Amino acid sequence: MDESCCIRRISSLGSKTVFMKILLTGKDGQVGFALHKKLASIGEVIATNRNELNLENSDAIRIFIEKIKPDMIINAAAYTDVDKAESEIELAHKVNTVAPKVLAEKASELNIPMIHFSTDYVFDGLKNEPYLETDQTNPQSIYGQTKWKGEEAIRQYKKHIILRTSWVFSSHGQNFLKTILKLIQEKSSLNIVSDQKGTPTSTDSLANLTCKIVKTILKKPNFEDSGTYHVALEGETNWYQYACFITDEAIRLGLKTTMTSYDINAISSDAYLTLAKRPMNARLNTTKIKKAFMLELPQWKVEVASSLKLALINT
Numbered sequence: 001m002d003e004s005c006c007i008r009r010i011s012s013l014g015s016k017t018v019f020m021k022i023l024l025t026g027k028d029g030q031v032g033f034a035l036h037k038k039l040a041s042i043g044e045v046i047a048t049n050r051n052e053l054n055l056e057n058s059d060a061i062r063i064f065i066e067k068i069k070p071d072m073i074i075n076a077a078a079y080t081d082v083d084k085a086e087s088e089i090e091l092a093h094k095v096n097t098v099a100p101k102v103l104a105e106k107a108s109e110l111n112i113p114m115i116h117f118s119t120d121y122v123f124d125g126l127k128n129e130p131y132l133e134t135d136q137t138n139p140q141s142i143y144g145q146t147k148w149k150g151e152e153a154i155r156q157y158k159k160h161i162i163l164r165t166s167w168v169f170s171s172h173g174q175n176f177l178k179t180i181l182k183l184i185q186e187k188s189s190l191n192i193v194s195d196q197k198g199t200p201t202s203t204d205s206l207a208n209l210t211c212k213i214v215k216t217i218l219k220k221p222n223f224e225d226s227g228t229y230h231v232a233l234e235g236e237t238n239w240y241q242y243a244c245f246i247t248d249e250a251i252r253l254g255l256k257t258t259m260t261s262y263d264i265n266a267i268s269s270d271a272y273l274t275l276a277k278r279p280m281n282a283r284l285n286t287t288k289i290k291k292a293f294m295l296e297l298p299q300w301k302v303e304v305a306s307s308l309k310l311a312l313i314n315t
Helices: 030-039 058-068 089-110 142-154 176-183 203-219 239-252 287-293 300-313
Strands: 011-013 016-018 020-025 043-048 072-075 114-119 160-165 190-193 227-230 264-267
Touching: 020 030, 020 058, 030 043, 030 203, 058 089, 072 089, 072 203, 089 114, 089 142, 114 142, 114 203, 142 160, 160 203, 176 239, 176 300, 190 239, 203 287, 203 300, 227 287, 239 264, 239 300
Parallel strands: 020 043, 020 072, 072 114, 114 160, 160 227, 190 264
Antiparallel strands: 011 016
C-alpha cells in the first residue's frame, strides 16, 4: 500500500497531530455505533447514517466520497431485516450489493483501503464444523445472497478486508440479547430454537478488532493481508442456551423478571417457521484472523455479561 496515497498519516505539526480521515457508514447501527466511538482515537471520522448518505443512491455515494476524499472507508451499513428482505428484494440488493460495489470502486480510484462487514448467512449452514473462509458459500436467503454478492463485488478490488461475523449483540440497538431481556420481564414462558448453533459476537469486540486492523494498516504501508476473515468470539452455543444464559445472568445482576430460565422451552426450527431460512450452523473458524493480527478473542459469555450490565444500567 502506497503510504502517500493511503494515509493522512499520524504526524506532528507543532503541537497539533494530524490523523487519517475515515469514512464510516451505518453510524446508527450496532456495529457502526460501537466503531464511531472507538475510531475517534485514531483519526477524523466522518460518520454517516441513511439521512446523511443514502446508500440506495449510487450517484450520491460517489459525490459524497469525491467531496470528502477519505483515507479509508469502513462500511458498517447494511440492510439487516432478514425476513423482510424476502419481500424487499430490490432495497436489500441496493444496500447490500450495489452500495458496497460503489464504495469499493471509489476506494480503488482513490487507492485507499476499505473494510466491510459481512455475515455467516453467506453459508447454507449444513457443514458440521465451523466454517473456514475458503469454504463454498451457498446463501439460502435474500439477505444472505445480497451480502454474498456485495462481498464478491468488493473482492474485485485489491485493498479490502471483509469481516464475516455472526449473532451480533450489544447494549445498543435491536438484537437477540435485548429482545430476551425485554421478554423475560413480560412473559411467563418462552419457546426458543435449540438446533441452530453459533457464537454471539459483541460489537465492542468487533470495534476493538477493527481498530487494531486500522492501526496495523497505518504501521504497515505495504500491508498485504487483504482478503476475507471470519471473526466471532470464543466458544459456541445455540439460541436456547443463549437465552437461558441471558436470563440467568440478568437475574444474577438484580433484574426483576416474570420468569426464569426454567420457563424457557427448547424447540426445533421446524416448530418456529420464518420467512427466511436461517443457517443451522453459524459457527465461524477464526484461526486466520487471530494469526494475521495476533489477536486473542474473549469468550462470548464474558462479553454478554458485560453488555447486560450496560443494558440494565441504561434501562
